[in-house]
Amino acid sequence: MPLVKIAIPAHVPEAKVRALADAVHAALVATCDVPGADRFQLITRHDTAHRHVDPTFPDLARSADAAIVEIALRRGRTDDQKRALYKQTVERAASGGWHADDIMIALTENSLADWSFGGGIAQYARG
Numbered sequence: 001m002p003l004v005k006i007a008i009p010a011h012v013p014e015a016k017v018r019a020l021a022d023a024v025h026a027a028l029v030a031t032c033d034v035p036g037a038d039r040f041q042l043i044t045r046h047d048t049a050h051r052h053v054d055p056t057f058p059d060l061a062r063s064a065d066a067a068i069v070e071i072a073l074r075r076g077r078t079d080d081q082k083r084a085l086y087k088q089t090v091e092r093a094a095s096g097g098w099h100a101d102d103i104m105i106a107l108t109e110n111s112l113a114d115w116s117f118g119g120g121i122a123q124y125a126r127g
Contacts, residue, residue, distance in 0.1 A: 002073040019096020027088035
């Protein structure tokens with residue numbers, strides 16, 4: 001179960017936000033063996049005063065629409081799967097008006113015992 005957090009500039013239209021959220025989920029399903037119904041996303045909007053995103057690091061050209069996508073997921077995906085995830089996310093988001101340089105993705109891997117879906121139980125790490 002990935003947990004996705006998407007930080008978006010406040011001015012980005014809702015349709016464009018939805019396009020990115022859908023792109024991230026579709027790419028996770030296609031590249032990382034995530035079930036289609038396993039969608040947990042938190043989307044936050046930030047005004048200019050509460051966002052600091054370098055427009056050019058590392059040799060990119062980010063616009064004022066730049067978004068940051070954080071994905072926490074269980075350890076075990078290969079580097080090739082991760083690369084495919086990044087590529088497919090950007091390709092899918094392009095149809096919603098996103099530019100490749102405006103999507104930053106950071107993955108955080110963890111283990112089975114790091115998840116509780118509710119009830120105070122680590123459902124994947126019983127015992």
